[in-house]
């Protein structure tokens with residue numbers, strides 16, 4: 001059973017007492033534990049749905065569709081602050097339902113917020129105008145793999161399918177979609193496309209963009225379906241505008257995605273470095289070597305201690321290679337050799353396994369810490385290798401005195417994608433304000449030092465001020481024009497991307 005207020009499954013909740021033992025030595029705690037909340041009383045629905053059994057005004061459903069899954073969402077849920085719940089939730093069973101819902105919404109002036117897994121961390125599924133009636137359009141009933149082209153290695157699927165169902169559907173054919181965001185278990189193909197999500201492979205095809213062959217999108221002015229081809233130079237790509245459109249330009253109902261033969265060869269190693277500077281140089285050389293490791297995750301010393309059990313103050317680079325076609329030991333050995341050239345020493349201990357385990361448990365732990373009153377949240381960016389040292393220092397200074405860890409989630413020949421986790425204490429009741437202040441300071445530091453406001457968490461509503469500043473003005477005009485042409489009444493997820 002899913003949790004309405006926090007991450008994942010109700011049964012997997014982490015005991016805050018255990019979490020307190022973990023962070024107690026580093027952060028002062030007041031010993032209070034916020035209880036798991038019941039569904040609070042919600043504002044009554046302000047719209048009457050058309051007849052049909054796809055609509056729900058059930059309070060649990062409305063509560064579960066009010067916020068995404070960021071720290072500030074969890075804290076508001078814990079406090080019972082659900083100021084603007086959807087008036088209704090609807091569960092289309094197929095494209096015909098989606099078309100009807102949009103027609104009804106357009107006639108009634110009701111906004112539509114598409115909802116995949118609801119794992120947005122940027123306010124993407126939360127409408128913030130209290131005067132605008134709206135429905136949450138939950139696509140998880142549209143979860144069927146419709147076709148697999150084993151010759152061309154591609155799959156056609158409905159957009160509401162969750163990560164594990166894709167895996168289960170492809171496994172018997174020896175195939176896999178090489179896309180594993182940390183939220184994989186609870187997020188959907190459509191959500192990944194709408195947010196341009198990043199998978200956890202460090203190099204090579206890993207963003208959902210890399211896998212899209214064609215898209216089918218329902219818009220208020222008609223259905224858009226792109227040609228299924230491996231590549232096309234015919235003008236601007238029709239899929240480009242929908243990738244990252246966050247529900248503001250249409251409802252993605254289906255996609256053809258590229259799949260791969262499941263890997264048969266794997267090899268991995270962890271390498272320790274005395275200091276972060278040398279580990280960054282080594283990681284850059286690996287990223288520029290053409291070796292294309294599947295994992296190339298650099299953990300700074302604090303992250304290595306908290307997430308990989310390496311407690312001697314070393315920075316750690318987790319390296320892994322995989323292939324469906326050929327052994328990968330030679331590639332791994334060469335990557336380790338590059339690291340050695342920068343003072344890296346191969347670790348015997350299983351840092352890789354500890355890291356994977358804590359990676360999967362992290363969101364549950366975050367909720368437990370939120371119940372203890374700890375401010376814990378992440379933000380991420382990408383920058384060039386030349387910009388990284390200054391950006392890193394500026395971010396640390398910006399969030400001081402909070403505790404902050406840094407890892408690289410992805411590395412490219414021209415730069416890394418640094419991912420920061422912040423731990424801080426706040427006065428009870430001021431956790432969100434404390435986080436918002438830290439986040440604003442960090443965001444300023446990112447933009448001032450050559451970073452993007454997000455590498456893979458999307459724009460949503462929370463990143464709009466910085467997104468608008470980093471985006472060229474003609475593009476903003478084009479996006480606003482596209483929105484006006486496709487959604488003239490501005491009823492599709494109004495507020496995201498700042499283009500209304």
Ligand SMILES: Cc1cc2nc3c(=O)[nH]c(=O)nc-3n(C[C@H](O)[C@H](O)[C@H](O)COP(=O)(O)OP(=O)(O)OC[C@H]3O[C@@H](n4cnc5c(N)ncnc54)[C@H](O)[C@@H]3O)c2cc1C
Pocket residue numbers: 007068069070113114115116117118119120121124125139159160180181182183186187188189190191192193194195196197198199200245246247248250251252253363456457458460493496
């Ligand atoms: C613990 C945790 C870990 C995460 N790890 C990662 C990660 O590794 N990589 C990463 O990229 N992100 C990550 N995220 C962020 C989030 O999981 C991604 O943005 C994900 O792609 C959202 O998918 P979803 O199905 O949950 O979409 P939702 O959260 O439901 O929606 C996200 C946005 O897309 C729109 N949308 C959803 N479905 C559709 C559709 N079919 N058509 C049109 N618009 C739609 C929504 O309106 C909203 O604006 C993480 C989040 C959490 C909480």
